[in-house]
Amino acid sequence: MQAIQAVRGMNDVLPDQTPMWECFEQTVREWLRGYGYRNIRMPVLEKTDLFVRSIGEVTDIVEKEMYTFVDQLNGDSLTLRPEGTASCVRAAIQHNLLYAGPCRVFYWGPMFRHERPQKGRFRQFHQVGVEALGFKGPDVDAEHMIMGARLWKDLGLDDIRLEINSLGSSESRARYRSRLVEYLEARDDELDADSRRRLHSNPLRVLDSKNPAMQDVVKQAPRLADDLDDESLAGFEHLQSLLRAAGVGFTINPRLVRGLDYYNDAVYEWTTTKLGAQGTVCAGGRYDGLFEQIGGKPSAACGFAMGIERLLALMEDAGRVAPSTAPDAYVVHVGDSATQHAWKAAEAMRGAQLAVVLHCGGGSFKSQMKRADGSGARFAVIIGDDEAQAGVVSLKPLRETGQQQKLSIEQAAEQIRSAAR
Secondary structure, eight states: OOOOOOOTTOOOOOTTTHHHHHHHHHHHHHHHHHTTOEEOOOOSEEEHHHHHHHHOSSSHIIIIIOOEEEOTTTOOEEEEOSOSHHHHHHHHHHTTTTTTSOEEEEEEEEEEOOOOOBTTBOSEEEEEEEEEETOOTTHHHHHHHHHHHHHHHHTTOOSEEEEEEEOOOHHHHHHHHHHHHHHHHHTGGGOOHHHHHHTTTOGGGGGGOOOGGGHHHHHTSOOGGGGOOHHHHHHHHHHHHHHHHTTOOOEEOTTOOOSOTTOEEEEEEEEESTTTTOOEEEEEEEOTTHHHHTTSOOOOEEEEEEEHHHHHHHHHHTTOOOOOOOOSEEEEEOSHHHHHHHHHHHHHHHHTTOOEEEOOSOOOHHHHHHHHHHTTOSEEEEEOHHHHHHTOEEEEESSSOOOOEEEOHHHHHHHHHHHHO
């Protein structure tokens, strides 16, 4: 019988890999706490209409990439979440989270998109999402970008650069849309199939084309900045002044439009040259219309998301090493009475806040000591019939010189703890 493999593009994270994930998660948890963000957890499965209405029907995500199916029990169309912002806003509306005022929340977990798997791009991938709900800009927009700059330092990463742009108000985009369509129609013979399809339904997405043959068309397209209203221009200038005051470097990318339809005004991406084509590691912006778009009361909001796998790849490239997860002690035991005493000793040491592996599965003393050494533990706690009868343990250093000695369980635990200091 053929062995069953994981779904293509959906990867296992193995025990040797998880310490780096845990290191990343701990750093991020402390970073978010420092800015007053609280955790929210949403389901991975939502009604399809949530993403169609928020992300935009004429987007790659909705048209090509969502994992969507019909619930056989009630006929509902359901989708594995391709991103987290829409789910977060849905939860905020459903549970009236803004009743007492604006709130800062974060979440992390798996997202799903049916893409061609490649380095830094998977069908199940993981994101950290950060959302400021009920806040007008641009100060909280600047805070989000300043937060990003601090996190890269905390993670020991360099070569991550900030690009910003303003999409303006809906009125600004409407004026720009007309000019852009006129320009693209005049160069119709140079457009690829995707751009022709989007020409009238979603022309701004043409600017996000990654097709090398389209780059000259994109480069010469009209600039959205020329159609921004006075309020959007003033907000964008204020944002830039806040970033300069905070010492956060940035460049303005007039072609930056983001791939989701719900954005307005400030948008941004943190990019790197170290991941090839998948150079964006964190991106976000303002989405003031999204609450109303999915059935809530109008509310200002902004946020960003970062790809965990891509940041882990950068951490590995930078030589970042996760803290050791080796146990403090490995308990070796031979004999029936020794086994009973070993259970007692292991639990007592765990009660003293030590990480202790108790050997299971039997085996000779020699084979158990080999396992103890392979575990990475600093000490072997050895228990035979003599130790069990006397109510003590033998403590043997595995990583440094020192004599094996017989001690009470409490004395052994204290010696192990002292060695770890």
